[in-house]
Amino acid sequence: AKSGGRGTFRFFEPEMDEQLQARRVLEVDLRKALVNGEFELFYQPQVDIRKKVITGYEALLRWRHPERGIVSPGEFIPIAEDIGLISPLGEWVIQEACQEAAKWPASMKVAVNLSPVQFRNKNLVQCVKNALTASNLCPSRLEVEITESVLLQDNDATLATLHQLRKLGVRIAMDDFGTGYSSLSYLRSFPFDKIKIDQSFVQGLSSRADCLAIVQSIAGLGANLGMSTVAEGVETEDQLIQLRAAGCTEVQGYYFGRPKPARELVHTLDMFEPT
Ligand code: C2E
Ligand code: CA
Ligand code: CA
Ligand code: CA
Numbered sequence: 001a002k003s004g005g006r007g008t009f010r011f012f013e014p015e016m017d018e019q020l021q022a023r024r025v026l027e028v029d030l031r032k033a034l035v036n037g038e039f040e041l042f043y044q045p046q047v048d049i050r051k052k053v054i055t056g057y058e059a060l061l062r063w064r065h066p067e068r069g070i071v072s073p074g075e076f077i078p079i080a081e082d083i084g085l086i087s088p089l090g091e092w093v094i095q096e097a098c099q100e101a102a103k104w105p106a107s108m109k110v111a112v113n114l115s116p117v118q119f120r121n122k123n124l125v126q127c128v129k130n131a132l133t134a135s136n137l138c139p140s141r142l143e144v145e146i147t148e149s150v151l152l153q154d155n156d157a158t159l160a161t162l163h164q165l166r167k168l169g170v171r172i173a174m175d176d177f178g179t180g181y182s183s184l185s186y187l188r189s190f191p192f193d194k195i196k197i198d199q200s201f202v203q204g205l206s207s208r209a210d211c212l213a214i215v216q217s218i219a220g221l222g223a224n225l226g227m228s229t230v231a232e233g234v235e236t237e238d239q240l241i242q243l244r245a246a247g248c249t250e251v252q253g254y255y256f257g258r259p260k261p262a263r264e265l266v267h268t269l270d271m272f273e274p275t
Helices: 006-033 075-081 086-101 116-120 124-135 150-151 154-167 181-187 199-204 207-223 237-246
Strands: 039-049 054-065 068-072 111-112 143-144 171-177 194-197 230-231
Touching: 006 054, 006 075, 006 116, 039 086, 039 111, 054 075, 054 086, 075 086, 086 111, 086 116, 086 124, 086 143, 111 116, 111 171, 116 150, 116 154, 124 143, 124 154, 154 171, 171 181, 181 207, 181 230, 194 199, 199 207, 207 230
Parallel strands: 054 111, 111 143, 143 171, 171 194, 194 230
Antiparallel strands: 039 054, 054 068
């Protein structure tokens, strides 16, 4: 900082306090939210790009805060990770998603996001097992989405957990592919079932030639490795056409549907219905 004396620091102090205070309030609220039943899962369809049918849904967590309304996971997940709440919360997510998916047509899967912190919990596999038993959902209809950051930490333990999940029959997807550090080496470390191409590449399709080249390469890579490739964040028909030509197997995004509460799901796509 510049030579600014104490006055400079004083100027920033109240603001820092406010931020900290807001965070503390959110922490307190968050600890109560699980028991108070304030969490809800929204579901966003994933679509087979050729057959034009819904193959399943990604479960996305929402917090209905009594005063603030819906808080996005980008805001509260990092806090939940910090204060040790992500494991019980993540367990609730897995149970809830399995219960819900058991009501859907048998062809449809449910994908659940797992935080790296959940992998440090020894009970993760047992918790998945319990949720499958309680819901009677066929294990192959449950998919877990992990990001590269999961594989960055204690690699042996993480890989062992992934193999145990796979042994249960659960499918494993790599989320946000291409945004990390060494995506390719992670593909070699575990045989994922699915690669999710990060939405930043999809959103760049119309304006940037490199995005098209990257999406084509990932789709080709997936095909060669026997993994399906899902393009995320698809918002326009134009993107859909390019993604199909690039060889992606599935698509997900606002174009096909926003994340919705379970009771609003209809399991068909209006836009592809013959007119
Ligand atoms: P993500 O797993 O990469 O999820 C995709 C995000 O993109 C979601 O944001 C989704 O609503 C949004 N999205 C979907 N289609 C479109 C589109 O066409 N355009 C745009 N601009 N966005 C689209 P959301 O629901 O706010 O979730 C943000 C992140 O929070 C997720 O990123 C995931 O990392 C995390 N998250 C959500 N639910 C859970 C959960 O149950 N557990 C954990 N650990 N993390 C979660
Ligand atoms: Ca995800
Ligand atoms: Ca993603
Ligand atoms: Ca993401």
